[in-house]
Amino acid sequence: MQICPSSQHSIYTFLISLYEAACLKQAGSEEDLPWGLLGKGSVIEPGLMKSLETRVAAEGQAKSHLQKLFRMMGKGIEVATNSAKSSKKLPLPQFRWCGPSAPGARRPLASGAGRPGGARAANPFRFRPTAATVAATMAASSLRPRPGTWWAPWGGGNGLAAWARALATPTPLASQGDSLSEILGKEPHRRHPGILQLPHTRLPLALAAAAQQLVQESSAPNMEKQVQTLTSYLWSRKLPVEPGELRQRAAQLEERLRQRMGPASGSARAEEKLQGAVLSAxxxxxxxxxxxxxxEGLSLVYMAARLDGTFAATSRAFHEIQKRLPDFKPRTLLDFGSGTGSVSWAAHSTWGQSLREYLCVDRSAAMLALAERLLKGGSDSGESRIPAVFFRQFLPVSPKVQFDVVVAAFSLSELPSLAARSEVVSTLWRKTGRFLVLVESGTKAGHQLIMAARDLVLQGQEKSPLDPRPGHVFAPCPHDLACPRLSASRILPCIFSQTYYPTPFGWQYHGHGEEKFSLVILSRDPPPGSQRWPRLTQPVLKRPRHVHCHLCCPNGQLEHMVFTARRHGRDLYRCARASAWGDLLPVTTAPPPPKDPPR
Structure with missing residues (x-):
């Protein structure tokens, strides 16, 4: 008798989950369970039996595989009902219904399960294979016990857990790199040092009031429709095609059209017709x-469309630097492609007490004028809400001038070619004294821009003689290696999310907004070794008694880890459950932990 390998994992994993859900919630650990009760005539509640049938149907597994499983387990399981009617057959013939007074049915008792001498509690799912059943199952499925595994008889030991673990496919494991109890101290798990996610961001009151005033004073028609159109266009925007790639495409199209049209006559009219067909295709x-x-008009529409999102994304980047390096107090900031000046507002909200100079660079004079009006409360004259903010249309020429923090938020996508982007990134890196923050939209094109800039800095092609320090990735990557997303069979962008409260500009908003973006924070100094923790690259999937986490690990690999309190400890499990998309998890990949010692 053979068990289909494709059905082993889902069925046995479900049995383990059902067992833990029913039994472990009444006992402190596996050793505390009343193993003496797990004999012939144990009880299953009808609700759990229904859940079993529903799960098997949802998994799409053939019912015959489940029948073979319980046939090998024997007739040591019964299903109890609240009525004393005669026995009733289930669709699975290995089970039988029996009332509370039927032979073999156990009566639910009071609390005290799992403690020697205590009263026996109702355990809704109790069964254990005999040694003969275990041997038959191992032989039927061509599996062998692990070395050192102790197979207990029917009445005691931890045979069920070892039997289930031997049949189930093991999941990736993890172990704590540091002692979480020492790291946490008196802090709760929901505030572990890897928590970096901000709550809903909101524009400063002065900025929101100034933006609302400018929109109300504007005479632009259909402002709401223009905002929606510009937002959709910016989100769907792709990278410009390089001239070399364009010539290659034209040559391929010309060759195909020549083959389709047959031998050319060589006349000027035929060549002109061919070139027209190539351009059209x-x-x-x-x-x-x-x-x-x-x-002036498009700048105002851009402000209404992107002010909240840009502020949220850059605030998230600055918050990570501040959270991981609380002693870092920047004094100067350079914002390339400053636009409406939301980066300066976000930096002032984060390091307002230490920053002494803000330099905003944008080639659009209308955009610089709008950013200055926002700083002055929506008017042309007045006192600036943030002191020492300077506006320029060109970068500083002197190579000796450096800034503690250099930011380019949603600006690289405005450059027309790869050569122009490379030149700008190299110039910004030479201007960087400590951190270079690059932010783009959370699309494939945005992620591609970020990765190209990251590789340019890490490869060290542009080393300034005034500052020869190499570049390191501070966030979000926990390594300086190649991005594993780009080498995957299915390339997906590495993006993150930040929620915010949208500013009401007179049209209807529903709930909160969400800004999805791709970013990289490059540092002149290597990050502390303790900060090389895996990054959560997807939303955490929380399930009963286990958590699914998709991690980008310090070894440059993507891992899918399933954390449970029994296998990984209570502290690590609760930290994983309290984490969110974009947080760091204080864990390092390691070999599987040692097996449970026999009692």
């Missing part, structure tokens, strides 16, 4: 990238 398969010219 090239327009259909090539993304038409267009440079945006921000005049």
């Amino acid at each position: 090239l327009r259909q398969v090539t993304y038409h990238w267009k440079e945006l010219s921000y005049d």
Whole structure:
């Protein structure tokens, strides 16, 4: 008799989950269970039996596999009902119904399960295979016990857990890199040092009031529709095609058309017709990238569309630097492609007491004028809400001028070519004294821009003689290796999310907004060794008594780990359950822990 390998994992994993859900909630640990009760005539509640049938149907497994499983386990399981009617057959013939007074049915008793000498409690799911059943199962499924595994007889030991673990496919394991009890101290698990997610962000009151005033004073028609159109366009925007790639596509299309049209006559008219067909086909398969010219009207629409999202994304990046390095107090900041100046507002909200100079660089004079009006409360004259903010249309020329924090938020996508982006990134890195923060939209194009800039800095192609210190990744990657997302069979962008309260500009908003972005924080100094913890790259999937976490690990690999309190400890399990997308998890990948010693 053979058990289908594809059905082993789902069925046995479910049995373990059901066993733990029913039994372990009444006892402190596996050793505390009343093993003496797990004999012939144990009781299963009908609700759990229904859950078993529903789960098997949802898994899509053939019912015959489950029948073989329980046939090998024997007839040591009964299902108890609240009525004393005669026995009733289930769809699975290995079970039988019996009333409370039927032979073999056990009566639920009071609390005290799991303690020697205590009263026996109702354990809704209690069964244990005999030694003969274990041997038959191992032989039927071509499995062998692990070395050192002790198979207990029917009445005692931890045979069920060892039997189930031998049949179930093991999941990736993890172990704590540091003592979590020492790291946490008196802090609760929901505040472990890897928690980096901000609550809902909100614009400062002065900035929100100034933006609302500018929108109300504007005479632009259909402002809401223009905002929605610009938002959709910016989100769907792709990278411009490089000239070399464009020429290669044109050559391939020309070759295909020549083969389709047959031998050319060589006349000028035929060649002109061929070139026209190539251009027409090239327009259909090539993304038409267009440079945006921000005049006064488009700048105001951009402010209404992107002010909240840019503030939320940059606040999240600054919060991570402040949380991990609380002693870092920057004094100067450079914002390349400053736009409406939301980066300066976010930096002031984070390090307002230490920053002494803000330099905002943008080539659009209308955008700089709008950012200055926002600083002055929406008017052309007045006192600036943030002191020492300077506006320029060009970067400082002197190579000796450096800034503690350099930011380029949603600016690289406005450059027309790879050469222009590389030149700008190299210049910004030479201007960086401590941190370079790059933020782009949470799309494939945005992630591609971020990764290209990251590789350019890490490869050290541009080493300034005035500052030869190499670059290191501070966040979000826990390593300086190649991004594992780009080498996966299915390339997905590495993005993160930050929620915010949208500013009401006169049209209807529903709930809160969510900004999805891709970012990298590059540092002149290597991050502390204790900070090289895995990063949660997807939302945490919380299930009863276990948590699914998708991690980017310090070894440059992506891991899917399942944490439970029994296998990984209470502290690590609760830290994983309290973590969110984008947080760090204080754990390191390690070999599987030693097996449970026999009693």
